[in-house]
Amino acid sequence: MNGLRPQLTAEQLHKLHQFRSAVSDTLKPEHDDHYLLRWLRARKFDLKKSEKMLRDHVEFRKRWDVDYIANQWTPPEVLDKFFVGGLFGEARDGSPVWFDPYGHIDTKGIVMSVGKQDFLRFKILACERIQKALKEQSKKHGRRIEMYTLVFDLDKVNFSHLWRPFVNLYNEVIKIWEANYPESLKVVLVINTPKMFSVGFNLIKPFLSEETAAKAVIVDSHYHEALFSMISKENVPVHYGGTAVDCNNDPKCQEKICFGGKVPKSYYLSDQFNMDAMSQLWVSSGSVWDLKYEVTQPGSVLKWEFKTEKCNICYGVFLQGSASSKRDSHRIGHSKTRNHSSSSSSSAASSTSTSSSSTPKEGCYDLIEMKPLEKVHSEMVPEAGGLRCEEPGTYILRFDNTYSWLRGKRIFYSVEVMPPADEITINNQYTT
Secondary structure, eight states: OOSSSOOOOHHHHHHHHHHHHHTGGGOOTTOOHHHHHHHHHHTTTOHHHHHHHHHHHHHHHHHHTHHHHHHTOOOOHHHHHHSOBEEEEEOTTSOEEEEEOGGGOOHHHHHHHSOHHHHHHHHHHHHHHHHHHHHHHHHHHTSOOOOEEEEEEOTTOOGGGGOHHHHHHHHHHHHHHHHHSTTOEEEEEEESOOTTHHHHHHHHGGGSOHHHHTTEEEOOSOOHHHHHHHSOGGGSBGGGTSSBOOTTOOTTOTTTSBOOOOOOGGGOGGGTOOGGGSEEEEEOTTOEEEEEEEEOSTTEEEEEEEEESSSOEEEEEEEEOOTTOOOOSOEEEEOOOEEEEEEEEETTEEEEEEEESSOOOSOSEEEEEEEEEEEEOTTTSOEEEEEEEOSOEEEEEEEEOTTOSSOOEEEEEEEEEEOOOTTOOOTTSOOO
């Protein structure tokens, strides 16, 4: 919807008023009818589904601290230099254009050089930059522009781009984008499509809504007619047949569009991880291992870094509660565990380490989910993260290997609890 005001039926207008009333507690002054209609359209004007989607988005922005990412966060250098894409020019309708030379990604180099959370944060930053560009284009043209155009270049794509760890990572990006930036893509022009394109597209198609998949216009190397019907030549880099160059007279306009390239191994995190300085533990097959930290000061920061010796592992963070806890966060039961070791980690907390040989389902206390369990390929790239502990209590860093009945996992780890202080910033970490 690229116009001054939305065109609605009487029924849709009524639902819009109902929706505004239902989610009024989440809205900011800048959240106008156009904003609300994004969520309604994404869920086909189903009020309950639209409300859930918007409230989930509000929680997403809080959990990831999106405003900090958009305005203050500094991405890892390897992503700035070697991850493809960028905003350049505008389409004929005034919408901003994102060029994505996907085939130039060094998939292994990226996966080996950056943690999962930083990668997802980097893509969230890209989404926020597009939202900012939409506002700027609206102001420039004096009318509301809500959707952008994507040029997705598959030149040089090969089977390395179907490498499962990278595809899994990219699928998570798509899920975040679908859930939190709805109704923002006008069209995606897929160019230079190879014969293997259908294989790669089938890997990500399950994560795309029908509406998003329908916006794809797929052409081969003879793409210029389709490209210039959407974007004028002066807004297309010379590299793609247009007339635009950047201030360095670069035909690819790499000042604004990153074309990736081979990532030097000096960026690989595995080469920078000193396992000799880490503690280690063994999680048996079909079991979990909990690292417990007693946090006494609200606002303390729990930080962790770990690497598995050979295989992947699931991990998450929980706050130990009780059956009478009234907190609304998701809870799971916990079975009794055996205490194996204890140590002091800082003045803000003490730690204990426990294990359980069965799936934790029943027990004497509740666990409040602070960071959901997720499987990470920490055998390839060390996993790092952080959590701001807004309330005191027992925080549990859980390693879950219950899905593996044959393999135990050796984990090298370092965990630190930092005391609360105004000057502490969790940079390149996961926060809530």
